[in-house]
Amino acid sequence: MTDVTIKRLNASQSDFDSALARLLAWDDSVDHQVNESVRHILHEVKTRGDQAVLEFTEKFDRLTVGSVAELEMGKDRLQKSLDAIPADQREALEKAAERIRDYHERQDQKSWQYQDQDGTVLGQKVTPLDRAGLYVPGGKAAYPSSVLMNAIPAKVAGVSEVIMVVPTPDGVVNDMVLAAAAIAGVDRVFTIGGAQAVAALAYGTDTIPSVDKIVGPGNIFVATAKREVFGVVGIDMIAGPSEILVICDGKTDPDWIAMDLFSQAEHDEQAQSILISPDAEFLDAVEASINKLLPTMERADIIRTSMADRAALIQVADLREAAEVSNRIAPEHLELSVEDPQAMLDDIRHAGAIFMGRYTAEALGDYCAGPNHVLPTSGTARFSSPLGVYDFQKRSSIIGFSASGADRMGQVASVLARGEGLTAHARSAEYRIKD
The missing domain is CATH 3.40.50.1980 (Nitrogenase molybdenum iron protein domain)
Known part of the structure; x- marks a missing residue:
């Protein structure tokens, strides 16, 4: 069985932006x-x-x-x-x-709920x-x-x-x-x-x-x-293929990282597994581990296709640049396989779930860590969140004006409503203004 060749990118190359865009492109158009x-x-x-x-x-x-x-x-x-x-x-x-x-x-x-200075009750139910x-x-x-x-x-x-x-x-x-x-x-x-x-x-x-x-x-x-x-x-969401992005300082066992990448690649051929590291020799070591371990996998054919078509090994100058590239990708799952993940956390702005440290395999989050495994994919972590309790709750605004509050704010509403040409709005508010 021939080795699988993984795409290599370097953040310093002149065409990195376009190469990264091609890597991330996924057609979600419906047949x-x-x-x-x-x-x-x-x-x-x-x-x-x-x-x-x-x-x-x-x-x-x-x-x-x-x-x-x-x-x-x-x-x-x-x-x-x-x-x-x-x-x-x-x-x-x-x-x-x-x-x-x-x-x-x-x-x-x-x-x-809270009360303002006029005794008006405002809140959220x-x-x-x-x-x-x-x-x-x-x-x-x-x-x-x-x-x-x-x-x-x-x-x-x-x-x-x-x-x-x-x-x-x-x-x-x-x-x-x-x-x-x-x-x-x-x-x-x-x-x-x-x-x-x-x-x-x-x-x-x-x-x-x-x-x-x-x-x-x-x-x-x-x-x-x-x-x-x-x-x-x-x-909840329209989910795309599963994704994992690993940022590693080069000091984690390459076999661990290879298997972490496999954990998403085995979902289906469209799944995406990306490793970012400042250490070029470590990227080589992980690629060697990938080819060593691939024949041992039950879903080897699916993993092979996923890794060949959509995976990448990306070299960066340092961990700060790794965080910048990660934020552009906005991955579903992000592993910070580094010595001090807490120190990197402030630099991470977009990720569905963040797995901290070498011992935190993404697979633990899939099953039993506690946080939800229903996560935004395809870059949507830029504006959306994991499934949670808040997805099953809705919020109603509570507004209860006192007489003095209706008098004071009615005057404001009247001016704004007449400015918009909505006379009934204005008069409705004006009825409650004291003479």
Whole structure:
């Protein structure tokens, strides 16, 4: 098996900016046929409800049932899966859930109010969503960790009802996924998937209630459906391929770094793994480790394609320049594999999650560190954040004027309203001004 050749860039080269832009380019345009197919499915579910869900479930998942109610799994079924999985898996899920819950409880936002000098009450009321929908991939790509990461923040936020949809092609059920749902406190589970599941959550059917927000990962059909229903419901994000960027001072074991890069490359061929270091010899050592370890990997073909097409080894002058390049990339996962990561932290402005120090493998964050693993991709960490409790809460402004406050501020509102030519606004405020 031939060695994989990794792209090499140097921040000092004259064409570095354009080379970096080419490296990061990712086409997220939706295939025209996918778009048409998804819109058809959404329309059918919106107009025909349960019957359309049954037809699409039979077509895509090869499951034939008489009613959508038969596709619902009760809490007793979830508990059965929890009891059925091996003890070490149950213990790992419960420990991860405990850490995720503990972390997210610290994000919980509270309502607040204050009074100004006129006795006017101003504030903010924080309210959880009534109902959230959680999409969980089924079949081969079944991720119980995603159930914990999506459902637990919703329950911490106070969401009354979390409804999970998960496809079970050919009736194959993943017990770890259902066990995770039991641990996370999911309220209802329907064994449906694809764009039809997104449609059912967005529009509601006779059996499946509509939700306020849809979260969770899925394939191109699910992502396209989420994009289409946004506005009818909220969504978490449209996620691109997984990414990892490692900044290393050259003193971490090259095998560790190679495996950290693999941890994202094994997701799919479009995943991106980048290493930045001021030490050219270390970049060579990591490339050697990549080729040494690649044949030992179960998903070697996927990793090989990802590394050949989208990976890069980038040489910089120093760690400050490494931080500058990282900020331009705004990675989903950023490992600071350096002696003093805390000293670098102030220089990092854009990253979904920051993993501090040589012992902090990104994989720990995927499963059990505590912070959420649903993170902004494709440079969107410049303006967005990890999934959290705040995604399942909304804020209402509170405004309560006293008589003196209405008098004083009514005069201000009157001037501004008349300046905008909105007479009814002005007179509404003026009625409350003292003579």
